[in-house]
Amino acid sequence: MNLKFSILIVLVFWSRTFISAQEKWTLDECVAYALQHNLQLNDLNFTEQASKDTYRQSVRNLLPNVNASSSYAINYGRSTDPFTNDVVTSKFFSNNYSLESTIDLFQGFQKINSIQASKFLYKAMQQETLQQKYLLAFRVMQAFYDIQFYEGLVAISNEQLNVSQTNFNLVEKQIELGLKAGADRYEAQSILLTDKLNVTQSENQLKAAKLKLIQEMNLENVSNIAIQTALITTENESISIEKKSDSVYAKARKFIPLLKAQELRAKAAKKQVLIARGSLYPSLTFFAGTGTGYFETTRDTLGNTLPFREQFRDNTSKYVGINLSVPISNGWSARSRVKQAKIERLRSENNLEIQEQELFQTIQQLVQEQESLAVEKDQSTRKMEAQSLAFTIAQKRYEKGMINAIELFTAKNLFASAQNENLQVRLRSEINQSTLDFYNGLPVFNIN
DSSP states (O other): OHHHHHHHHHHHHHHHHHHHHHOEEOHHHHHHHHHHHOHHHHHHHHHHHHHHHHHHHHHHTTSOEEEEEEEEEEEOSSEEOTTTOOEEOSOEEEEEEEEEEEEEEESTTHHHHHHHHHHHHHHHHHHHHHHHHHHHHHHHHHHHHHHHHHHHHHHHHHHHHHHHHHHHHHHHHHHHTTSSOTHHHHHHHHHHHHHHHHHHHHHHHHHHHHHHHHHHHTOSSOSOOEEOOOOOOTTOTTSOOOOOHHHHHHHHTTTOHHHHHHHHHHHHHHHHHHHHHHTTSOEEEEEEEEEEEEETTOBOTTSOBOOHHHHHHHTOEEEEEEEEEOOOOSTTHHHHHHHHHHHHHHHHHHHHHHHHHHHHHHHHHHHHHHHHHHHHHHHHHHHHHHHHHHHHHHHHHHHTTSSOHHHHHHHHHHHHHHHHHHHHHHHHHHHHHHHHHHHTTOOOSOOO
């Protein structure tokens, strides 16, 4: 009974594994899975949580500081009686308690500026996390389209292999009928083996592309993946995008997380300058406290030590005060911190300009490349159609013995090369179009 149950469990597990292996992933599903299981994103989330707590702590720093303390001391040898202030040599112990609270009334607005700076940094960290999500999504998309490309390449290679196999079989029959010499078999066989090698190489490249996608998605215990291949209809100009660089840049400038993060860091750097300047101003602190104690040497007229409760009540003292601190000279360190903060502000603003420039240049390249790919796609399609016709004619001429195997092999390779080029151009155009859609603010990825 146990053996049958174990076999049933194994069969169920195997069937689930087989179904999972046969499941076809869409691009959206691949991106969603990668975002959920990426370990680097988890690390960024931890950093974001720490930044959030830093911001919250900067707000809590406005609250008063309250501290309580207690001490227990035993005096030996020559010491001062805390009750009579007489010098004594006997051993005695004392017990003190205190409660003190301080609150900053003015510190050059350092705490207010610190709250604003930490808030900007927290929001910047959120944007940087979102930026990494987009980068991961683009890597997954690239790996996804690579699989489509190599699947198309495998299909082209198999198509060429089938042609070579058919021609090899034809040569075999013609040799049997005495229409061709035996040496012709070696030419046809060489072409057939070459095409078999091309199929093997294409399949290996496809496996490598699938492994790349599996790794980007962080799929565990999986060695193969199947994707849905709604292969490239690059005539999707129905999504009317203004492909002028300025227009796309104006839209991208408003939402690209990397730019928003750098803007927030520049704002935080300005607040850091104000924080550094705040240390040049006087600071005003209010404090209040109370204290009491128990002393073994506190005695009544009969020489008996007063009880703890009575001493705790009678020895209580309270105090309030204001502390004013005026910075006069500290080795010029405060002014040096102000200068360094200004430099960091300038660096942050310069980094923002760099990011803006790089974004504009990237969009320029995408727009120019899309226009170029549109021309290449049209030309490669016509070239592929022409090579297909040339190969069809060459195949018929070969069957009639008008050309040799080498000439047919050349025509076949030219056709395969044209197919490969057309597939590559169509995929590049699809990726480029999706990237432009993203910068134009269209929902390419479902990322919240």
